[in-house]
Amino acid sequence: MVNPLLNVLRRALLGALRARDWQRARSAPPPSDRQIRILLLHANGMGGTIRTVFNLAGHLARTHDVEVVSVVRNRENPFFPVPPGVRIRYLDDRVAGRKGFLSRLPALLVPRDEAAYKWFTLETEIKLIRYIRSRREGVLISTRPALNLLTALFAPPEVVTVGQEHLNLASHQRPVRRQIVRRYGRLDALVTLTETDLAAYDAALLARPRVLTRMPNAVTRLNGGISPLTGKTAITVGRLTHAKGHDLLIRAWVHVAARHPDWTMRIFGSGRKRDKLRAAIDEHGLAGKVVLEGAATDVGAEMAKASMFVLSSRLEGLPMVLLEAMSKGLPIVSFDCPTGPAELITNGHDGLVVDMGDVEALADAICTVIEDQSLRHTLASHAVKTAAGYDMEIIGKRWEDLIASLVQPR
Structure with a gap:
């Protein structure tokens, strides 16, 4: 009886939130891109998603108030250099270990088949939802299915939401894809990395976000020169x-x-x-x-x-x-x-x-x-x-144009 009861409670909670958001939407100010927040699972890690997000955040910080929001903190300092003008906020700091009763309970809303599920506890989930609900303006960019799904469910109407796909639709487990197909339409925009994945999402989604588009990541500028191609x-x-x-x-x-x-x-x-x-x-x-x-x-x-x-x-x-x-x-x-x-x-x-x-x-x-x-x-x-052709000046301009289009009156 636990699972049916949980489903009833979830539906009741989400129904109450939608009613509350309908009221908030009636008096919400015009959308704004002054503040941009980017949700990452663990900003202090060393994965490719983290590197490309830092790259984008540094570009957007030239003209916006940009903060990278790390759902968990699993090491003391970031592996990659934090770009100038970018702040990092941590929601669930685990450097000193997990503490409290809720940190020992499993998450309820993150799909168990999502690759990031192991990172989530009930405490993590609650802190993330509280953060999403606390937003009152700006743009919220989320970067993986667990974060996209919670953003789609809980983002208030004043916030412009952008979901990113850093892999591809087919790479996710079937139960995760079922939730993606049902919920991603609540996002304002969904961004894929490739044309192939864009077509897959276009065919699969039950409802489309306002914008469904391809946006490749920009290449990170690295140290070192051009290879002379002499080494074996x-x-x-x-x-x-x-x-x-x-x-x-x-x-x-x-x-x-x-x-x-x-x-x-x-x-x-x-x-x-x-x-x-x-x-x-x-x-x-x-x-x-x-x-x-x-x-x-x-x-x-x-x-x-x-x-x-x-x-x-x-x-x-x-x-x-x-x-x-x-x-x-x-x-x-x-x-x-x-x-x-x-x-x-x-x-x-x-x-x-x-x-x-x-x-x-x-x-x-x-x-x-x-x-x-x-x-x-x-x-x-x-x-x-x-x-x-993938320089940040080129890709960054495309992001600026996308964000500008999303903050037009809905």
């Missing part, structure tokens, strides 16, 4: 998880090492798969040929030392690491995983794209770039131009 090393950067496919890359490098034993694959990143990947390297006799470097403190400088970037992911949103590598003049070899690589890379022009999961094709493409120096330099030259 390839590089990849990403968390050591199943989704990133480093196990497939190791299998591909067996073939590469047989043809080019003087080349090295450097893998930068940390994660729970490290021990299994190290075992796979040893099993295939690739010690010293495939190197687990750990997390990179200066990604740009490491990329500038390499002569190729390889992406072996099983799935992505819009892999910003590809654009970062392109900005360093690296030719790209990538699986055609869902989604992103095929929209960033023009096959044979600025990189090589092979069928998802085809390990031998990945190895052959890597060897082609190794063996054809002219092709390597041509791909690299075009890659720099491709990355330039």
